[in-house]
Amino acid sequence: MTTMSHPRSTVPMIATGEATAILPTETTSPIRVIGTASIRETFDELCIQQAINSRTAPGVTDLVLNPDAHCGYGAPVGCVMVSPSHIYPGPVGVDIKCSMSLLQLDVPAEAIEDRTVRRALIAAICKRTPTGAGKGQRSVSNGRRVNRSLGMKAVIEGASEAVCEQLGIPIRWADRCEDSFHVGHDDTQEALASRLDWLLTQRHMTNFAEKMTQLGSYGGGNHFGECEVVEVGADDRSKQVAETFGLRDGKVAFLSHCGSRGFGHNLASGQFKTLQEKFSRWSIPLPAGDRQLVYAPLGSDEADGYLDDMALGANFATVNHLLINALVLEAFQEVIPGTTGDLVYFISHNIARKEIIDNVPSWVHRKGATRAFPGGHHALAGTPFAESGHPILLPGNPRDGSAVMVADEGAEKSCYSVNHGAGRILGRKQAKRTLDQSTIDSELEDHDILSNCRFYPKDEAPAAYKDFNEVLSSVKQAGLASEVARLKARFVIKDASKADD
DNA sequence: ATGTCC
Numbered sequence: 001m002t003t004m005s006h007p008r009s010t011v012p013m014i015a016t017g018e019a020t021a022i023l024p025t026e027t028t029s030p031i032r033v034i035g036t037a038s039i040r041e042t043f044d045e046l047c048i049q050q051a052i053n054s055r056t057a058p059g060v061t062d063l064v065l066n067p068d069a070h071c072g073y074g075a076p077v078g079c080v081m082v083s084p085s086h087i088y089p090g091p092v093g094v095d096i097k098c099s100m101s102l103l104q105l106d107v108p109a110e111a112i113e114d115r116t117v118r119r120a121l122i123a124a125i126c127k128r129t130p131t132g133a134g135k136g137q138r139s140v141s142n143g144r145r146v147n148r149s150l151g152m153k154a155v156i157e158g159a160s161e162a163v164c165e166q167l168g169i170p171i172r173w174a175d176r177c178e179d180s181f182h183v184g185h186d187d188t189q190e191a192l193a194s195r196l197d198w199l200l201t202q203r204h205m206t207n208f209a210e211k212m213t214q215l216g217s218y219g220g221g222n223h224f225g226e227c228e229v230v231e232v233g234a235d236d237r238s239k240q241v242a243e244t245f246g247l248r249d250g251k252v253a254f255l256s257h258c259g260s261r262g263f264g265h266n267l268a269s270g271q272f273k274t275l276q277e278k279f280s281r282w283s284i285p286l287p288a289g290d291r292q293l294v295y296a297p298l299g300s301d302e303a304d305g306y307l308d309d310m311a312l313g314a315n316f317a318t319v320n321h322l323l324i325n326a327l328v329l330e331a332f333q334e335v336i337p338g339t340t341g342d343l344v345y346f347i348s349h350n351i352a353r354k355e356i357i358d359n360v361p362s363w364v365h366r367k368g369a370t371r372a373f374p375g376g377h378h379a380l381a382g383t384p385f386a387e388s389g390h391p392i393l394l395p396g397n398p399r400d401g402s403a404v405m406v407a408d409e410g411a412e413k414s415c416y417s418v419n420h421g422a423g424r425i426l427g428r429k430q431a432k433r434t435l436d437q438s439t440i441d442s443e444l445e446d447h448d449i450l451s452n453c454r455f456y457p458k459d460e461a462p463a464a465y466k467d468f469n470e471v472l473s474s475v476k477q478a479g480l481a482s483e484v485a486r487l488k489a490r491f492v493i494k495d496a497s498k499a500d501d
Numbered sequence: 502a503t504g505t506c507c
Contacts, residue, residue, distance in 0.1 A: 073502095093502080094502050094503075095502040095503080098502070133502095133503065133504055133505070134503090134504045135504095204507095206504090207504085219502075219503080220502080220503080220505095221502050221503080221505095222502080223502080259502070260502095261502090261503080262502095262503060262504075264502085264503090265502065265503045266503085268502090268503095269503080273507085350502090498505090
């Protein structure tokens with residue numbers, strides 16, 4: 001872990017309304033901190049130190065610390081790092097393209113009021129989309145079984161027409177993705193194909209081919225599937241934007257959070273190890289002495305390798321999400337015949353993208369941060385969201401709900417980014433030690449929220465996370481985005497295999 | 502986050 005050399009009390013902070021700037025040095029531009037006074041109290045010293053380390057690392061031109069920030073691998077989870085010249089694997093994160101997706105169904109809230117209907121839906125979804133470490137696909141749909149060659153095609157092509165067709169994913173959903181596919185360092189798919197062939201020969205990529213067949217599964221930790229009722233805001237703008245997004249007030253929707261599973265993990269951890277060995281062998285100084293902040297200058301073989309690996313992992317996550325949504329829709333159709341549904345959006349919070357920041361083409365690393373392009377942003381031209389801005393999907397907690405937001409003009413000052421959720425306030429061990437199981441379970445019961453878990457995981461309880469409304473207030477008060485709708489949980493699907501640790 | 506340590 002990083003050694004603390006800048007105690008919090010010595011870090012100069014400049015308040016700019018509800019956004020606060022920390023000055024890492026006298027010569028670099030400030031870190032912009034998005035957070036109300038109470039949110040700023042949630043940043044511990046290591047989190048702030050990681051932000052300073054990241055801001056002062058080679059080639060970095062901007063850093064934003066979001067209200068949901070907490071300690072991460074090298075950089076805080078909940079930050080945006082911008083560089084025109086360098087790529088940083090740590091500030092993308094270990095779960096490459098961890099993302100959110102939202103499926104709007106035409107089912108009225110009343111249709112799932114009956115607990116037996118919700119129990120049947122939980123069973124139908126769990127039958128198709130497994131949870132837990134090491135768990136692969138157990139699709140009951142013959143046409144959607146992922147063998148090795150289809151897995152390879154998916155990680156090379158992403159949500160291409162052919163991949164969608166083979167997996168029974170409606171092709172129109174590809175237009176509802178932040179990015180429906182990723183290409184290699186030279187902007188070609190061929191780079192990914194040859195990189196994949198090479199990776200498959202590498203010893204440290206253990207069971208790599210099998211990991212590609214885990215498409216259509218949730219995994220564990222904070223990943224989840226959640227059945228929601230949509231509550232669109234009462235104001236005219238919310239109603240109008242909700243219509244553009246395809247959100248339907250008072251109807252059922254399904255929110256998913258997952259990433260690139262063991263496949264992306266293997267790629268990310270392989271890159272950390274490879275780059276750390278090179279830094280060590282070549283005696284290159286580490287940013288702030290932190291080996292978790294290894295980097296590669298763009299144009300180097302190392303950067304090319306990382307960008308290819310990131311793209312492969314990102315393609316896995318993309319197809320994984322779309323397949324999960326297709327399987328969830330199929331589950332609803334099994335329980336409630338005739339159900340139709342469409343993807344609202346699919347958007348990541350762990351990815352580096354090429355964007356233009358302050359007129360400079362840069363790699364924007366979002367580590368636990370969500371892209372937030374407002375209406376009129378050049379990159380949205382030709383998409384369904386050119387005028388409105390795209391949907392921003394933010395998981396909160398089952399008790400307070402989750403949120404759909406839309407960016408405002410002010411998002412420019414946060415490098416077109418907002419938070420990615422509530423953000424952890426208690427470490428997993430701390431949560432397991434201090435939180436009471438029956439309090440957690442009875443709170444969900446009081447809200448009539450069902451779950452596939454006999455005991456809800458303590459380290460995932462609402463109390464293990466920051467106050468979601470305070471986090472959202474930070475974003476709104478800084479002028480970054482506005483809330484369009486709240487999603488109220490009706491049942492949750494999570495990995496319960498480690499709930500009794 | 503991840504078959505939870507190379």
